[in-house]
Amino acid sequence: MQPFTTLTAIAAPIDEPNVDTNQLCPTRFNKVPRGPGHARILFHDRRFDADGKQKDFILDRDPFSRAQIIVADRNWGCGSSRESAVYALYEFGVRCVIASSFGDIHANNCSKNGLLPVVLADAEVAAIRKQLHAQPGATLTVDLAQQTVTDAAGQVHRFDIHPVRKKCLLEGLDDIARTQQYLERFEIFEEAYRRERPWLYTAAP
């Protein structure tokens, strides 16, 4: 996983709440193996008409087409667990989404792929989106170590992140290596657990 430390980049405001993962990656693209093609899949049906022509979605307008940060509203990434929604964001170039809340599964999927989900208050995301509309192309700075977002007006917003998630993102650690340290404990646990619930392991019919 690519580490996430600090990022200063153009940010795109997406005003609507409840952007579901079907919007980020329409279902028919779920089967596409992960790759650069996912850049075009992001918000596909909002961006392209049936003939593949652009519809003038915000992420296709300059300077937002170069955005690496999205500032959204509440409940970003609700709905389906599809990780292809994260592949689409990532391949488009997005490394950080700021919203007032996230679909739980999507937020996990983001942080397992080096994409930082930042939660700020409703009023903060609304204010930052307003700035970005007023000054298209303005950059934000996200500093994970400090847990801050510096907005276009220079105001600093602090965010919370779980210390373990923070460490994994900062260092680009994947979970399996972490889990494998506990192999011995796993075996002891499992043996006791199986003894306690033998009915779970009776052979399949």
Next chain:
Amino acid sequence: MAAQTMFEKIWDRHVLVGEEGELLLYVDRALIHEGSSHAFAALDRQQRKVARPQQIFAFTDHYVPTTGRDKGIEGIAIPEIRNMVIKQHANAAKHGIRLFGFDDPGQGILHIVPPEQGITQPGLVICGADSHTSTHGAFGCLAFGIGASEMMHVMSTQTIWQRKPRTLRIVVDGKTGFGVSSKDVILAIIAKIGVAGGVGHVIEYAGSTIAGMSMEARMTVCNMSIEGGARAGMVAPDDITFEYMEGRPYAPKGGAWHDAMTYWKMLPSDANAVFDREVALDATQIAPMVTWGTNPEQTLPVTGRIPDPESAVNDVQRSEYAAALDYMGLAAGTALADIAIDRVFIGSCTNSRIEDIRAAAEVAKLGRAKVPAWVVPGSQTVKAQAEREGLDKVLLAAGFEWREPGCSLCTAINGDQLQPGERCASTSNRNFRGRQGTGGRTHLVSPAMAAAAALTGRLTDVRDLMKSH
């Protein structure tokens, strides 16, 4: 010991180790489907093995066609879809995973088959490669959906890192009225708490309404927990649960059954257990529900009218309403019961169990479908039982189509899909833009309401239809 919720009892028994509040949980069972190809690709890339293949179960459901199965896998018309199914069968064989595959007599949706087979049991931690894994919580287990990276982790370690969610108890009391189903109950719950209302929480559904429900109905309720933002929903196991489970293929037998029961009976939340939040609903006030917009909280009783964006509580909601009406092609003030529909879909992991098919057939008896209406049973087991009961005949005689099991029009990746602008009354769980096909418009309803819509060609209060006969 302090009083505990059911969730806490299950959670605590599965924690292996903690790192600053991120906990490593033992996973009893994991459920995957054709779309889990990303997880297998990651396993292969890292040259990892499946740690406990006997605890992973695979299902052919998302991509499988719902007609023309007699020609076998090679007969699947669309090459990309055929490849997904072939690849899944190869991956399952390679890793020694039990696959309820294309030709399996138990084939069906990953949230329909495990309960039927007795794979879903109280007290377990179940992870699924799909957000509606919450369905299984109806048995009093902790079941939640995860993405491909997490599934790869589960497959290679049989564990998952999680932070402890908060608990939300939703108590529904009272007897539901005539024509009101468990689907209407969960839609009413989502309308009340909102699509983000359960974020970060595990829901326990309780109260006399839930206690009086069949397992099928409880599964419909738990299924849509994710539509309220919660990853998991649960119902305490009771005699209804045990009666449903007894004798199922993977359920314990003989002495083991009694040992298991002893444990299962200790699971329900203690009487004075404290939840982080509580919400109460009066079931007697719930009417048959219909969604009018593009997310499941945009729901009203069928007797209602399309809301005016001007009535919204703030600017964000106003533009959200306006965008939803624009996408749905609806005008503010229109009575829901005046909205003409083009198609009907009865199916999905929300509503494709035997009781759902029975409810649809009961209504279908009263007339003939005016628009194309599909019935897609959730599994071969449901299909066979429905056919034994003659429900297929009833539905076919009323002009409905009776198809092969799978996800079908719920997520529209198997070739079944709406055309742009088509309006569908659907028993599935998501009315998101494009969910049933690019440009398709979805109204979520119960199976009885869907069948009623088929007979009239518009959204219809099933109570009126049934009373007039």
